[in-house]
Amino acid sequence: MKTYEKIYYTLLEKRDYVSGEDLAQQLQVSRTSIWKGIQTLEKKGLVIESARHHGYKLLEGDLLVPSQLSQDLNIPVFYHDQSQSTQMDAKLGIDHNHPTPALYLAPHQEAAKGRYGRPFYAAKTGGIYMSLHLAPDVPLTEFKPYTILVAAAIVKTIQELTQLPVQIKWVNDIYLQGKKVAGVLTEAISSMEAQTVTDVIIGVGINFHLPSFPKDLAKKAGNLFQEQPTITRQELIRAIWNNFFQSSEEELMAIYKENSLVLGKQVSFVRQETTYQGLATQVTDAGHLVVRLEDGQEKILSSGEISLSSWSDFPPHE
Numbered sequence: 001m002k003t004y005e006k007i008y009y010t011l012l013e014k015r016d017y018v019s020g021e022d023l024a025q026q027l028q029v030s031r032t033s034i035w036k037g038i039q040t041l042e043k044k045g046l047v048i049e050s051a052r053h054h055g056y057k058l059l060e061g062d063l064l065v066p067s068q069l070s071q072d073l074n075i076p077v078f079y080h081d082q083s084q085s086t087q088m089d090a091k092l093g094i095d096h097n098h099p100t101p102a103l104y105l106a107p108h109q110e111a112a113k114g115r116y117g118r119p120f121y122a123a124k125t126g127g128i129y130m131s132l133h134l135a136p137d138v139p140l141t142e143f144k145p146y147t148i149l150v151a152a153a154i155v156k157t158i159q160e161l162t163q164l165p166v167q168i169k170w171v172n173d174i175y176l177q178g179k180k181v182a183g184v185l186t187e188a189i190s191s192m193e194a195q196t197v198t199d200v201i202i203g204v205g206i207n208f209h210l211p212s213f214p215k216d217l218a219k220k221a222g223n224l225f226q227e228q229p230t231i232t233r234q235e236l237i238r239a240i241w242n243n244f245f246q247s248s249e250e251e252l253m254a255i256y257k258e259n260s261l262v263l264g265k266q267v268s269f270v271r272q273e274t275t276y277q278g279l280a281t282q283v284t285d286a287g288h289l290v291v292r293l294e295d296g297q298e299k300i301l302s303s304g305e306i307s308l309s310s311w312s313d314f315p316p317h318e
Contacts, residue, residue: 001065001068003027003029003033004036004038005067006027006037007027007034007037007038008041008046008062008065009065011057017055017056020055022055023056041063044061044063045061045125046058046061046063047059060228062232062233064105064233066078066079069103069105069234069238072238073103075241076098077103077104077105078093078105079106080105081106081107083104083108083110083129084109085109085110085129085203086109087187087201087203089104089131090104090131090132090201094133100133100134101133102133103131104130104132104133105237106129107125108123108124108125109129110122122205126208126209126211127205127206127207127208128204129204129205130204131201131204132202132241133199134202135199136198136199137197140195143200144249145285145286145287146202147171147202148171148283149244149252149256151174152256153243153252154166154184156243156247156252157236157239157240158236161236164176164224166259167260168256168261169262169308170262170283171287172185175261178222179219179220179221179222181206181207181222181223182204182207182224183204183205184204185203186200186202186203187200189201206236207221207224208223208225208233209224209228257283260280261308262280262289262306262308263281264279265280266278266279266308267279267307267308268306268307269291269301269304271299276291276299277293277294278293278294281298284300291306
């Protein structure tokens, strides 16, 4: 572990002033190394107060420590602080024969893209941007609904750690009090000759504690934490993937359905340039959404986008 990472963990645990001398003795490095480490942490967005005769105190922000995360999850974690996108990082990992499962992590993304290749906002600080690479190598008919399983793992984790009432908008968005706070993007690589899915990359973006949003997003996007977070990003990341790996598919499907934002609601969607409206009645075990139209006909949606006909069920925006 690097010196600045050790300093971070010491300040995080102490939650009070620690003198430079005490830090140097505890970590067995020079005072100059401590000073350089503090500077590195500040460059990474952490707010550290320095007081004469008192030392250093962590006021705001946290640090992603990939080596510790790799140890906690028992999988390789590849960290890229100049990432274009973690999805692209994972695809390069496939080209370089990285082991799987593997997690690709970045503090920011320069060219972040969501569904249908559309760009999405990735802040310089306060966000979580990561992609998990799996190599299921299964027939197309046995491919799991990874988007739904990961979305459920995210909701389960947030509720366990924070008790925040997050919900899922089919198929891949996490909402809190009417605003999107997270999203999941799954990309599969298949062999058409063998009719198998060889690789899957599951991208996750979470607005953990972003300082601000562009004006055009301010009414639609929200933060998991409006004030000082009660947990660190590292804690959330570790718990999300532990829940994903350790929870049964049946449990995660149940969580997804229990926390659906759309079931029992009137929704609209477009198919072949025709707009349909109906009642969202079911999410199947394959992850499909069943919508009962006004004439009683049922439509089964396997992909695409839906809109809630009314957002009046949400609490007022804070």
